[in-house]
Amino acid sequence: MTPITEVEGRRIALSNLEKVLYPRGGFTKAEMLHYYATVSGPLLAQLRDRPVSFLRFPDGPEGQRFFSKNLPPGTPEWVSTAEVPHAEGPTRQVLVQDLATLMWAANLVTEFHTPQWRADAPGVADRLVFDLDPGAPATVVDCCEMALWLRERMGEDGLEAFAKTSGSKGLHLLVPLEPAPSKQVTAYARGLAVQAGRALAGRATHLMKRSLRPGKVFVDFSQNAAAKTTATPYTLRAVAEPAVSAPVTWDEVAACRDPSELVVTAQEVPARLEAHGDLLAPLMDPQRARPLP
Missing domain, CATH: 3.90.920.10 (DNA primase, PRIM domain)
Incomplete structure (x- = not known):
C-alpha cells in the first residue's frame, strides 16, 4: 500500500x-x-x-x-x-x-x-553560468584553478561569481546579472572561455570536441543559451553516491588539493547550511546583480 x-x-x-x-x-x-x-x-x-x-x-x-x-x-x-x-x-x-x-x-x-531565466521572461537571463568539466586525468582540482581565474577576470568587469560543485566531477560558477538577452550573455561567456583557454594554455579549452578535452578543463559557456539548463543548486545527482550540486566557499575552492574535498553529500548539506547559511542567496538579491559588460 x-x-x-x-x-x-x-x-x-x-x-x-x-x-x-x-x-x-x-x-x-x-x-x-x-x-x-x-x-x-x-x-x-x-x-x-x-x-x-x-x-x-x-x-x-x-x-x-x-x-x-x-x-x-x-x-x-x-x-x-x-x-x-x-x-x-x-x-x-x-x-x-x-x-x-x-x-x-x-x-x-x-x-x-x-534555465538561467524566469518563466515570465523566457530567454532573458538574470544569471550567467560556467560549467567547468575536467577531462581525465584532470580533476576538480584543475577546475578550481580555472574558477579562481574566471572569478578574478569577471571581477574586473564588475561581476561577482559564486561557486558550487556540479555534484559530479566538476564545478559551476554562477553570476547574478541585471536581465540581459541570453544570446548576449552567451557571447560574453564565450569570449571569457576563449580568454581562459589562452591564459591557462594547454590546461583549458572552450571547444566542445571530446577528443580535445583529455587533461584539460572544458570551460562550457553553452548553458547560457536560452534552450539550455543547468543542475539546480541543492539538487541531488544521479551518481554513485548521494552527491549534491552544493554551494562552496571561495576559501574551499582555493584550498582544494584533492577531488574528495569538493564532494558534498546529502548528509553533509544541513550542517553546511547551519555553518555558512545559503551561500547562493546573493543570486536572488537584486542589489547584487550587475549589468553585462
Whole structure:
C-alpha cells in the first residue's frame, strides 16, 4: 500500500520508500525525500519561477534515466505550470513554487535542472553560468584553478561569481546579472572561455570536441543559451553516491588539493547550511546583480 502524506494541505502518494537508490552507502528513497524536505528553503528559492526539466532515475543512478521538459504523466492539477517556447513549439513545464510540489516531484526520483531565466521572461537571463568539466586525468582540482581565474577576470568587469560543485566531477560558477538577452550573455561567456583557454594554455579549452578535452578543463559557456539548463543548486545527482550540486566557499575552492574535498553529500548539506547559511542567496538579491559588460 502506497503511503499518503499531506503537505501544505495537498495529499501526495509516496512510493517505494525503502528502495535503495544509492547502493554506495545504502541511501534510500525515504532519505532522499527527507533531504529535499530539509533543504526546501534554499532549494525552492532557486527553483522559484524557473521552468523545471526533470532527469528521472527511478531505479537509482545505474538504472535507466529519463530527461524531460514536458509535464510528467499524472501531474496533479494543483501543480503550477508555465508555457515555455521551444524550437518545436510552445510546451508546458512545471514550476516548483512550494513544498507540496517539491515533494511530489522528488517522489518521481528527480534531478532538478533549470534555465538561467524566469518563466515570465523566457530567454532573458538574470544569471550567467560556467560549467567547468575536467577531462581525465584532470580533476576538480584543475577546475578550481580555472574558477579562481574566471572569478578574478569577471571581477574586473564588475561581476561577482559564486561557486558550487556540479555534484559530479566538476564545478559551476554562477553570476547574478541585471536581465540581459541570453544570446548576449552567451557571447560574453564565450569570449571569457576563449580568454581562459589562452591564459591557462594547454590546461583549458572552450571547444566542445571530446577528443580535445583529455587533461584539460572544458570551460562550457553553452548553458547560457536560452534552450539550455543547468543542475539546480541543492539538487541531488544521479551518481554513485548521494552527491549534491552544493554551494562552496571561495576559501574551499582555493584550498582544494584533492577531488574528495569538493564532494558534498546529502548528509553533509544541513550542517553546511547551519555553518555558512545559503551561500547562493546573493543570486536572488537584486542589489547584487550587475549589468553585462
